[in-house]
Amino acid sequence: MEVPLHRCLRRHHRRRRGPARRAAVGLSLRLLLVALVAALLPSAGAPARAAGDEPLPSLTQVRAPAIDGVRRFGRTLTADPGRWQPTPTTVRYRWYRDDVLISGVTSRSYRIRPDDVGHRISVHVHAEAPSYRRTVGTARTGLIAHRVDVRRTVRYSVRSKGRVPAVLGTFSRLAQQTYDDPRGWRGRGVRFVRVPSGGAFTLWLAEARTVPGFSSGCSAEWSCRVGRNVIINLTRWRNASPAWNRAGGSLRDYRHMVVNHETGHFLGRGHVGCPRRGAPAPVMMQQSKGLDGCRFNPWPTLAELRR
Structure with a gap:
């Protein structure tokens, strides 16, 4: 019984397309597996998280920071770091004039400068402890006055x-x-x-x-x-x-x-x-x-x- 030519060609194409399709499916499965593994593994250089994949907690501020001292030119202000839970192992200070960082001042004390008169001074207290995220507390003064009032x-x-x-x-x-x-x-x-x-x-x-x-x-x-x-x-x-x-x-x-x-x-x-x-x-x-x-x-x- 003779088979029409177009049916022969169709069977031939199906025989050749079968292996190619199986190869393509196999490649897709392999690529999907690689993507899944990459998603489950931490990427290189990513910061480690605490146990249970939870972010590090912040320190608890028990008492807010404060600034002690007379707010006049020529006087010295001192930062009170406040109280934290747990107790920080490291405390750093950054001083600001009207929310602009005063460069180079990182100590707990700050001597008031001529440019401070008529402005507000604030301190940012950076508290750190192991297994906790660095936490920042802020204190601010009123306007800084001249050395003496007008006489x-x-x-x-x-x-x-x-x-x-x-x-x-x-x-x-x-x-x-x-x-x-x-x-x-x-x-x-x-x-x-x-x-x-x-x-x-x-x-x-x-x-x-x-x-x-x-x-x-x-x-x-x-x-x-x-x-x-x-x-x-x-x-x-x-x-x-x-x-x-x-x-x-x-x-x-x-x-x-x-x-x-x-x-x-x-x-x-x-x-x-x-x-x-x-x-x-x-x-x-x-x-x-x-x-x-x-x-x-x-x-x-x-x-x-x-x-």
């Missing part, structure tokens, strides 16, 4: 004399920064408020040649104070002094110093000398001319603030 408010105005280029605005701004700085006379309780005109004194930025015109006791070389006039020599403001520059002092620090020095005269302070070799120079020392063994210092010393 006296002094109003002043700013003027120029002679050919002063367009630096008076910068001069006014930087002078006010000096007056507001917690390291300056503000630490004595004196608050300086700039007014458009008048005030208790006038702060001048004066071309060097005009300075002697305020008094025969003033010279074109230095800054000066005459009565209610606090005069900053433009040449000194621009360039500092030769002695200051030889010692590598910064121009910004010189400007702090000269404003504090001449304003100190207005506040009734006279010139003083170096208290001892290697000590910070009092701001009322004539640092523009030399140091006599002291170190350049643009701010009133604690002794000057307490006097």
Whole structure:
């Protein structure tokens, strides 16, 4: 009996397709087995879990951390780590100003800095113990205050004399920064408020040649104070002094110093000398001319603030 040609071809294809199909099925089963084994085994480098495949528990905070100390510039804050269960074997500290990390401070104590005034300080306590996950507790202060409260408010105005280029605005701004700085006379309780005109004194930025015109006791070389006039020599403001520059002092620090020095005269302070070799120079020392063994210092010393 003859078999049609198309039936022969169909049988031939089925005989050839059978082994290929079995091979494909076998390969699929092997791949499925490999995937299943990989899913059951921990991957390389994956962190080990506690017994029973449960994540490590956190420490229990029995008493929250706190910050002890007076919240004023110049004082020191100390972190109380609180109480934890179990007791941590390691406690680390990170300090923040308005939630921004203060770089390089990792001890339990923190000495308040000038930039902290008017801001809040917080500490993050990192507690660790074996078989427990690192747990963090936080404490925060209120606003940091100046060294002392305001005891006296002094109003002043700013003027120029002679050919002063367009630096008076910068001069006014930087002078006010000096007056507001917690390291300056503000630490004595004196608050300086700039007014458009008048005030208790006038702060001048004066071309060097005009300075002697305020008094025969003033010279074109230095800054000066005459009565209610606090005069900053433009040449000194621009360039500092030769002695200051030889010692590598910064121009910004010189400007702090000269404003504090001449304003100190207005506040009734006279010139003083170096208290001892290697000590910070009092701001009322004539640092523009030399140091006599002291170190350049643009701010009133604690002794000057307490006097």
